[in-house]
Amino acid sequence: MKRVYRLAGDVQVRKESWGLLFYSRDRHRLFFVRSGGWLYPHHFDGRWDTASLISDIAGRTGSPAGVVEKSILNLAGNLVENGVITHELC
Amino acid sequence: MNYAEWPLSAPVNLTWEVTHRCNLRCVHCLSASQDEMADELGLAESRAIVDQLAGMGVFEINFGGGEPLLKGHFLPLLDYIHGKGIVTCISTNGTVLNNEAIARFTGNPLVHVQISLDGATPEVNDRLRGEGTYRRILKGLERLAGRGISLSINTVVTALNFDQLDELEALAASYGARLRVSRFRPSGRAKASWDKLRLSAAQLEVLSDWLGERPGVLTGDSFFSISGEGRRGLGLDMCGAGRLTCCLDPIGSVYPCAFLQEDEFCAGDLRKATFREIWESSPVFLKFRRLEPASCRTCPRFDFCRGGCPAVARFVRKDIGSPDPECLKAVAGGHGRRSGVNDAIIGGG
Secondary structure (H helix, E strand, C coil), rough: CEEEEECCCCEEEECCCCEEEEEEEEEEEEEEEECCCCCHHHHEEEEEEEEHHHHHHHHHHHHHHHHHHHHHHHHHHHHCCCCCEEEECC | CCCCCCCCCCEEEEEEEECCEECCCCCCCCCCCCCHHHCCCHHHHHHHHHHHHHHHHHCEEEEEECCCCHHCCCCHHHHHHHHHCEEEEEECCCCCCCHHHHHHHCCCCCCCEECCCCCCCCHHHHHCCCHHHHHHHHHHHHCCCCCCCCEEEEECCCCCCCCHHHHHHHHHHHHCCEEEEECCCCCCCCHHHHHHHCHHHHHHHHHHHHHCCCCCEEEECCCCCCCCCCHHHCCCCCEEECCCEEEECCCCCEECHHHHCCHHHEEEEEECCCCCHHHCCCCCHHHHCCCCCCCCCCCHHHHHHHHCCHHHHHHHHCCCCCEEEEEEEECCCCCCCCCCCCCCCCCHH
C-alpha cells in the first residue's frame, strides 16, 4: 500500500522563498512551513506517494534519503494532525 | 513571528474598498464613506487586478468600503474572483441586500459575509450607524441566516457598546453567525469621535479577559489575537500591514492598511504599476516591514505584537514608529504572556 498526500478540502498552498505557506479557508488560519526548496505545492496534489516524494527531494537536493524520509514523515504527520493535508492509502 | 525571516511574495489577504459610496453615515466609518469617488475602477480594470492577485497567489480578498453591494459591477467581479479560487469576505452594512446577492452567497464555500452591527439594541447601534439601522440590519441578517452562508456580525468595540458584547455574541449565535469584534481606530470619521468612543484602559483590560474566555469570537490583526491560543496572554496581536495584508482603494491606490489611506502612505497606483512591483518595491511597504518601535524591543511581548498598530500610534502620537498607545502592558502594567506557536491567524476585513 502506498501513501499519498493531498491538501485538505479548505486548504490552499503557495511557495515562498523559505518554504510553503498553507492557508485554511474555513479556519482563517495560516501554517508556515520552513521547507526551503524541498517541497512545492504540487507535492500535495495527491499524485505523489511517500517514496516518490522522498526520491524527488533527495534527487534534487542531494540530501540523504534517510534524512529526507525522517523529516518528511515528521512534517506530514504534523500537517495531517493539524488538518492541513490528508493522507490516503492507495 | 519575525517577518524579516518569513517575507511573503504576496499578501495573504487584501482589503478592497470597491467604492466609497455608502447609504449610511456611520460616525466611526474608517474611510469616511459617503459618495462614490471620481473615476473609481471599472469592471475590466478590476478583473485585470484580480488576474494579477491570482497570479501571485493571494488567498483572500476582503471587500469593504463604502458599501460594496452598491457598486454596480460587484457581483460580476465576485464571480470572476471565485472563478480564480480566491476566497472573499464581504463586509456589508446588511441594508441593501437583494435576492441576486443572496443567491451568490448561498452555499458558496468561497464566501464569508460579515454584517456590521454596533450594538445589541437600537439605542446603541443607531447612535453609531444611524437612526433606524438596527432594525434594517437585523432584517438583513434574517435574510442571510440558515442558507449555508458563512456569516458573522462585526462589531467595532467602542465605549458605547462595550457593555453589550455578551448580548451581541448571543444575537450572532441566534442567526447561526459568529461575532467578530474589531478595533476602533482613529481614521476617517472616527478621528472626530476618537476621544468620545475609544475604550478606557480599564475597559481594554476587561475586553482582553472577555476575549480570553471566548475562543469562538473572532478578532483581527493588531488587536487581540484572533485565536483562543493566542489569547492566553494579555496583549495585542501584531500588525500585518504591508506584510501579510494591504488595502486597495476604489481608484486603484494601494496602502499598507485601510486605516492609513492618506497620501503619505500611498504605496502605488495600479493604473501606473503592477501589483507585484508595488508589493516588492514600494518604499512605503519596505518602511512598514521594518517598523519596530525601539522602546518596545525589551518588552517580553515584542515578538508577538512588534509594537502594535501604527495607525493608532500615528494618530495619537503623530509617529507610526511609536508604540501602540493602547498596549495593555503599558496602560495596565500587564505581563504579556503568549505561547510561541509557529503559526499565524489572519484577521481580514
